[in-house]
Amino acid sequence: MPYTAAKPPLPETPEQLRARIPGWGADLDPADRPQVPRERTDLPNGAHWDFPERQPETYPRERSIEHEMLPPVFGTAQPLHGLSGRIRRYSYERFSEGRAAHWLLLIAADRVEAGGAHLRSMLTLRPDNPITETGILSEVRRHPVASRRGRPDVRHQVLDPLIVAGPWILGGLAAAGVVRALRRR
Amino acid sequence: MAASASGDARFTALSQPVLHGHGDLVLLPAEHLDPSSGVVTTGTFRMRETRAVRTLEGTRQHPAGHPTRRIHMRAMVYRGPYKVRVEEKDVPVIEHPNDAVVRVVRAAICGSDLHLYHGMMPDTRIGHTFGHEFVGVVEKVGPSVQNLQVGDRVMVPFNVYCGTCFFCARGLYSNCHNVNPNATAVGGIYGYSHTTGGYDGGQAEYVRVPFADVGPSKIPDWLDDDDAVLMTDALATGYFGAQLADIVEGDTVVVLGAGPVGLFAARSAWLMGAGRVIVVDQLEYRLEKAREFAYAETRNYAEYDDIVVELKKATDGLGADRVIEAVGAEADGNLVQHVTAAKLKLQGGSPIALNWAIDGVRKGGTVSVMGAYGPIFSAVKFGDAMNKGLTLRMNQAPAKRQWPRLLEHIQAGYLKPSDVVTHRIPLEHIAEGYHVMSSKLDGCIKPLIIPSQD
Numbered sequence: 263m264p265y266t267a268a269k270p271p272l273p274e275t276p277e278q279l280r281a282r283i284p285g286w287g288a289d290l291d292p293a294d295r296p297q298v299p300r301e302r303t304d305l306p307n308g309a310h311w312d313f314p315e316r317q318p319e320t321y322p323r324e325r326s327i328e329h330e331m332l333p334p335v336f337g338t339a340q341p342l343h344g345l346s347g348r349i350r351r352y353s354y355e356r357f358s359e360g361r362a363a364h365w366l367l368l369i370a371a372d373r374v375e376a377g378g379a380h381l382r383s384m385l386t387l388r389p390d391n392p393i394t395e396t397g398i399l400s401e402v403r404r405h406p407v408a409s410r411r412g413r414p415d416v417r418h419q420v421l422d423p424l425i426v427a428g429p430w431i432l433g434g435l436a437a438a439g440v441v442r443a444l445r446r447r
Numbered sequence: 448m449a450a451s452a453s454g455d456a457r458f459t460a461l462s463q464p465v466l467h468g469h470g471d472l473v474l475l476p477a478e479h480l481d482p483s484s485g486v487v488t489t490g491t492f493r494m495r496e497t498r499a500v501r502t503l504e505g506t507r508q509h510p511a512g513h514p515t516r517r518i519h520m521r522a523m524v525y526r527g528p529y530k531v532r533v534e535e536k537d538v539p540v541i542e543h544p545n546d547a548v549v550r551v552v553r554a555a556i557c558g559s560d561l562h563l564y565h566g567m568m569p570d571t572r573i574g575h576t577f578g579h580e581f582v583g584v585v586e587k588v589g590p591s592v593q594n595l596q597v598g599d600r601v602m603v604p605f606n607v608y609c610g611t612c613f614f615c616a617r618g619l620y621s622n623c624h625n626v627n628p629n630a631t632a633v634g635g636i637y638g639y640s641h642t643t644g645g646y647d648g649g650q651a652e653y654v655r656v657p658f659a660d661v662g663p664s665k666i667p668d669w670l671d672d673d674d675a676v677l678m679t680d681a682l683a684t685g686y687f688g689a690q691l692a693d694i695v696e697g698d699t700v701v702v703l704g705a706g707p708v709g710l711f712a713a714r715s716a717w718l719m720g721a722g723r724v725i726v727v728d729q730l731e732y733r734l735e736k737a738r739e740f741a742y743a744e745t746r747n748y749a750e751y752d753d754i755v756v757e758l759k760k761a762t763d764g765l766g767a768d769r770v771i772e773a774v775g776a777e778a779d780g781n782l783v784q785h786v787t788a789a790k791l792k793l794q795g796g797s798p799i800a801l802n803w804a805i806d807g808v809r810k811g812g813t814v815s816v817m818g819a820y821g822p823i824f825s826a827v828k829f830g831d832a833m834n835k836g837l838t839l840r841m842n843q844a845p846a847k848r849q850w851p852r853l854l855e856h857i858q859a860g861y862l863k864p865s866d867v868v869t870h871r872i873p874l875e876h877i878a879e880g881y882h883v884m885s886s887k888l889d890g891c892i893k894p895l896i897i898p899s900q901d
Contacts, residue, residue, distance in 0.1 A: 263763055263764055263765075264763075264764050264765045264809075265764075269697075269765075270762065270763035270765060272697055272699075272722040272723060273723065274722070276696065276697075276720075276722075279717070279722070282742065283717045283742045284860060284861045284862065285717065285718050285856060285859065285861030285862070286717045286718070286720070287696070287717075287718070287719075287720045288718045288856065288859070288861060289690075289715075289718045289719050289720070289852070290696055290719065290720040294852065295690045295719070295852070296690070296848050296849050296851070296852050297687060297690040297691065297848070297849075298690070300618075300619075301617040301618055301619065302617065302618040303616060303617055303618070305618050305848065307610040307615065307620070307661050307847075308594050308610060308660040308661045309609065309610030309611045309615075309658070309660065309661050310591075310593065310660065311611060312611060313611065314543075314545065314609050314611070314625060314658070315543065315544050315545070315591065317542055317543040318542070323628055324628065324629065325628035325629065326628065326629055326630050326631055328630075328631040329628060329631055332628055333624065333625045333626055333627065333628050334543075334609070334625050335543055335607075335609065335625060335626050335635075335657045335658065336626065336627070336628045336644060336645065337635075337641070337644045337645030337646035337647070338542060338645065339572075339574075339575060339576070339641075339645050339646060339647040340572040340573070340574050340575055340641070340645065346572075350570065354629070359630055359631060359632050359822065362823065362824065365569045365795075365821075365822050365823045366823070368569035368570045368642075369569045369792060369823075371570070372566065372569065372570065372571055372572070373566075375572060375573050376526075376527035376528070376566075376573060379526065379527065379573040379574075380526075380527065383526075390526055390527075390530065391532075392530065394532065394878060395526050395530035395531060395532045395878055396529050396530055396878065396882060397531075397878035397879040397880070397881050397882030397883070398882060399879065400876075400879035400880075400882050400883050400888070401882070401888070403889075404883050404888040404889035405888060405889050406888065409886070409887065409888040409889055409890070410886075410888075412731070412749075413729065413730065413749075413887075414729055414749040414779070414780075415729065415779045415785075415887075417782070418779075418782065418785060418786055418790065419886065421786070421790050422529065422790075422886075425528065425529065425790060426528070426529045426530070
């Protein structure tokens with residue numbers, strides 16, 4: 263009871279725990295814990311430079327305005343492109359990481375890019391396929407009913423198909439609307 | 448060791464760089480190569496091939512004796528929220544003198560990959576390859592790499608880090624300042640959006656590994672690939688989380704979340720001398736694992752009107768001495784929080800578990816946060832944390848810092864990491880793997896990804 267000074271008794275003694283649980287207490291001494299102390303300057307890590315050699319910047323690499331310079335090493339996957347790229351670049355150049363606008367613009371650009379990618383894929387030999395790309399075909403072999411029985415999260419899992427299929431349905435309706443309008447002309 | 452003998456021989460024979468190009472194979476003119484380093488000595492790091500030799504086999508010896516190299520690979524790519532597929536991509540190239548390219552032997556899907564998969568992490572670009580847990584064989588090294596050789600079997604910590612910036616110099620490898628242009632608040636992470644640096648990840652046949660002298664370690668011969676891949680994040684993070692909880696002998700430790708990190712954190716809490724370990728989740732099969740694997744008491748929060756009250760009752764009204772939050776951005780248990788965060792993306796993460804940790808821990812206690820959250824604001828009950836005088840500790844784990852001690856524990860037989868693995872999924876079927884992991888079907892706890900050439 264927290265109303266008195268005594269700590270509630272434990273159900274098992276250290277001896278019982280040591281006998282039952284492999285390695286119980288092996289790191290009891292904080293000196294054996296790799297994270298103690300949090301900051302350590304004596305850890306060997308294999309680096310043989312004071313400042314790393316710079317990776318070539320082969321295209322204008324976007325960076326947070328909180329960085330004073332482009333860091334020496336960076337990922338080059340998926341460079342900025344198109345409308346989403348312009349939104350992202352504006353977000354990086356205008357807003358710090360401390361501003362909600364920075365992140366909200368980046369999320370908006372994610373949606374813009376996804377929409378554009380879906381549309382562009384329709385013009386390729388491998389259009390996006392929501393059936394295979396969502397992995398929903400695995401349901402058949404993975405005990406869909408038994409796996410979900412009694413789970414409280416099922417109540418909002420029903421939202422997932424809406425989130426995935428919603429944009430496709432809206433896109434289809436919009437396309438149908440355009441076709442109908444053109445026919446009327 | 449999963450890599451076949453023939454595979455190793457091939458990598459020994461072809462210790463030359465892969466070039467970036469459009470064909471499936473490229474003829475590599477010998478005069479452009481430095482045989483000692485295996486690096487292109489003319490032009491830029493990225494070169495276009497002059498001639499491609501197409502074959503399904505992928506690699507072969509050119510009749511004239513020139514080595515020919517595979518330049519395309521299979522890789523998981525993101526196609527928008529809830530959608531991924533496997534595509535042909537260019538094999539990564541050496542972009543920095545201390546880079547390596549690693550052929551992936553095992554990768555894994557992490558619970559935090561689901562935040563990307565569900566579209567919660569800002570700047571997750573179409574075509575991005577996820578995967579920050581992987582082990583493999585060194586395929587190629589840059590000219591300044593000293594500590595690795597082609598053919599070495601390596602595990603790669605999920606952090607990309609330089610080793611010498613202000614933060615790395617103090618052991619804060621997960622907070623490296625030299626590897627992520629896109630954000631200063633976040634370090635570098637493989638395959639985890641551009642918010643963590645824009646590095647393609649390991650759910651592919653090959654991956655670029657920057658700072659090869661700093662991050663990767665050779666895997667001890669006695670350690671299996673399935674165990675090693677869990678060292679790269681899940682086990683290291685769970686062990687790190689237990690340390691951040693500042694556990695002293697006899698502490699009552701509550702672990703929120705019975706996924707791989709929570710299970711490893713619970714197991715690690717015993718190593719630190721915990722007197723009681725209680726694991727909370729909503730999935731009965733995971734709680735069963737917590738009882739078996741982590742020797743923990745369990746509570747299914749779905750069975751209680753208010754899990755915070757139950758945690759207080761379980762601790763004689765005091766609250767737990769330490770709480771480890773191993774859930775993160777998609778926490779369930781409060782419909783409004785979950786839907787606004789995980790479904791509508793209006794929060795950086797659903798802070799349900801975090802709020803339960805704050806309210807379930809005792810006054811003056813410690814909350815260790817291992818769950819990953821996005822950078823947008825979340826509705827955290829900070830007033831309770833302040834009024835209770837809590838210590839809140841958190842970070843992405845500097846994985847490699849944990850390895851020497853963890854290897855001792857594994858060798859001593861205290862735990863076997865791969866005990867949490869439930870599924871092995873071929874890379875080609877990774878979309879199904881994501882769905883199974885995301886929907887928690889088929890008793891899924893930890894799915895490993897097996898690249899097609901394995």
